[in-house]
Amino acid sequence: MIQWHALVSGFTLLFQDPMNWILAFPGLLIGLFFGSVPGLSVIMALAIFLPVTFYMHFLPAIIFMMGMYIGSLFGSSIPAVLINIPGMAGSVATTFDGYPMTRKGQHNEALGLALTASVLGSLTGFALLLLAVKPLGLLGLHLGPPEMFMVILWGTTLIGTLRGRNTLRGLAAGFLGLLVATIGTSAMGVQRGTLGIPQLLDGVPVFAAMIGLFAAAELFNLIGKRYVQADSEKRRVSMRGILAGSVQSFKYWPTILRGGVIGAIIGAIPGVGAAVACLVSYGEAKRADRHPETFGTGNPKGVAASESANSSSEGGAMATMFALGLPGGGATAVMLGAFSLHGLTGGPTFISQHINWVYMVVFGALGQIVLLWFVGLVYTYFAARAVTLPTHVLVPSITLMALLGSYALTSSFLGPIVMTLFAVLGWWMKTYDYPVAGAVVGLILGKLAEGNLLRSYQLGGGNLTILFTRPISLALFLFIVGSTVWSMLRSRRAAGRRDSKPHDRTGANAE
C-alpha cells in the first residue's frame, strides 16, 4: 500500500521551499471564481492559466494548478446555494436542498455547511488516493460498460425520488430529460433529431440546457420580487452563521463519510465524474434517512451528501489519472496535459518509478484543501452578498454571465440559444408543476447511460444479459433494486404512520 520512503521523499520535496506555497492562494481564488460563475468552468481556468505556468518551476506550477482545481470544486456550490444555479454540473444536487435553505434565510449556514462538507469530502477522496492509489486507479480497469451502466442507473433512480407531488409529472420530466440527452450523433454514427443543424451533431449542450432549466426555475420566479429573500433580517450575511454551518456539518459525519467514499469510487471510473457522484450520494442519503420527505425542502444533509461526494470524486479521478494515465473527465484531462508539460505523467511505469511525485501531489492537495477552508470562508462571506442585491440587479447580471458562459462552453451561439429555449421549457414545467430537477438528472445521465448500454450490448455479442452475468454489475443491480424497494417500503410505512396519527387523536378525543 503506502511506500514510506517515497512518502517522506514526497513530503520533503513539497516543503523544501515554503515560497512555493505562495501561489496556492491565487490558484484557490481563481478556482473559486471560475467555479462560482455559472458557465465558467475549471477547464477554462486551467486552459487560460496554463501558459502562465510555463514560466514557473515545476513545484509552484503544480501547486498553482491544483489550487484552481480544488477551489473550483467548492466554488460551484456557491451559486447553487444562493440562486439555485449550479456553477458546474457536479453541484446539481446541492441546489435541491441548498437553495431551499437560502429561501428560509439559512444561506449563511448552507454555505458554511457546503464549504466544510466539500473540504471533508476532498480530504476523504485524497486520503483514499494516498492510501490506495494503485487499487483505486485499477478499479477503473475492472469496471467495464455493464458496471458503469449500473452506476449510472443508480444515479437515474434519483428521478423517482425527485418526482415532487405528482408522480406522473415527475417521471415524465425525468424521461424527457433522458430522451433529450440522446439527441445528436450516436456512438454508431447515426444522427438523431439534429434537424440538419451541424452544431447539434454533438448533442444538446447539457450544461447550457441545465442552466436554462434552472434559470427558469428560479430566476424567472424572482421576477416581480424585490429580493431573493423578502425578509431583510433573513438576508443578512454573517460570518457567525457561516461558521455555525461549518460546525453543524460535523453532525452529519456519516453522510459526509458515505458521500466521500461514494464520490472517490465513482470518480475513479473514467468518464463518469462528479455529477453522477453527487446524484448517487444524494439519493443514498435520502434513502438512508429516517425522514426522506424532508429532502428537497432544505435538509442540511442533502447539501452535505452532494458536496462531500462531488469534491471527493476528484480524488478518485486523480487516482485513475496517476495509476492508468487516463483522465477521468474534462478537468483531469487538462490537468494531465498540464502535468505532463512539467514532466509528471501517469501510468503504471510512472507510478512504480515516481510514486514520491504522486505522494507530493497528494500532500500538496491535502494542504490546499485545508487552506481552502480559510480562503473559502472569506470568499463565501463576500459571495453571499449576492442575496442582498435587489433582483433587478442580480437577475440580469446572472443571466448575462450565464448566456456568455454558455457561449464559452460551446464556442458557438448554440449554447445561448439552447439556454434560452430550455429557460422557456423550464418555465412551462415550473408553471405546470413538473420537477425541473428530474429533467436535469435525465439530461446529465442520458448520454452516459446510452453509451454504456450500447457498449454492454456490443460486449455481450448483441445480448444485454451481460448486465446480469458479471458479478460486480449484478451486485450493483441487486443493490439498486434492494435499496429502492427498501426505501419505498419505508416511505409507505411512514405515510401509513402519518395517516394513522390523526385517526388515533380522533380516537383519543372520542374517549
Added chain:
Amino acid sequence: MTINEVRARRRPWGHLLFVLLMLAFTVWYFFSAFNASRAASNLIMILPVSAILAVLEIALLATEIRRMFAGGPESRRADEDTKSAKAGERSKWLYATSMGVFILLIPRIGVEASAFLFMIGTMRLLGSKSWIFTIVYSLIFALVLSYLFVSVMNLTLPSLLFGQM
C-alpha cells in the same frame, strides 16, 4: 394553493397543450431516430425511453381531460387569479424575449453594445427606478464582462472594442 397551481388550474388548456407538445416531440423524435437507423444499437435506449414517456404523457392527457370535464368548484375558483400573476407572466415572456434579442443582436452590434442594451432593458423591466444607476451599472458590467470573455478567455465573439466584428 401555490401561484403555479392556481395558474395551472386556471388554464387547463395550457397544460393540455404542454403535454401535447411533449407527446408530439416524443413521437417525432422516435420516428426521426427510427428512420435514421432501425438497428438495435441505435434504438437501444431511445425505444424504451420514448415508449415509457409516451405512456406517461398519454396518462397525463387522460388525467387532464378527465379533470376538465369534471369541472367543479376548483376550476371556477381558479378563475379568480389575480392581475399581478398575469403581469408577472407578461414580464417573464418579455424577459425570455430579451434573452433571444440579445443573442440576435450580438453578430450585428457586437457583444458590448448587446450586453449593455440587455442589461438596461431587463433592469428596467424588473423594476429598476433610477435611470442613472441603470445606465452606469449596465455600462460597467457589460464592458467588464465583455473584456473577460473576449480578451481574457479569447472567445471569438463579435466585439466592437476588444475584438473584431
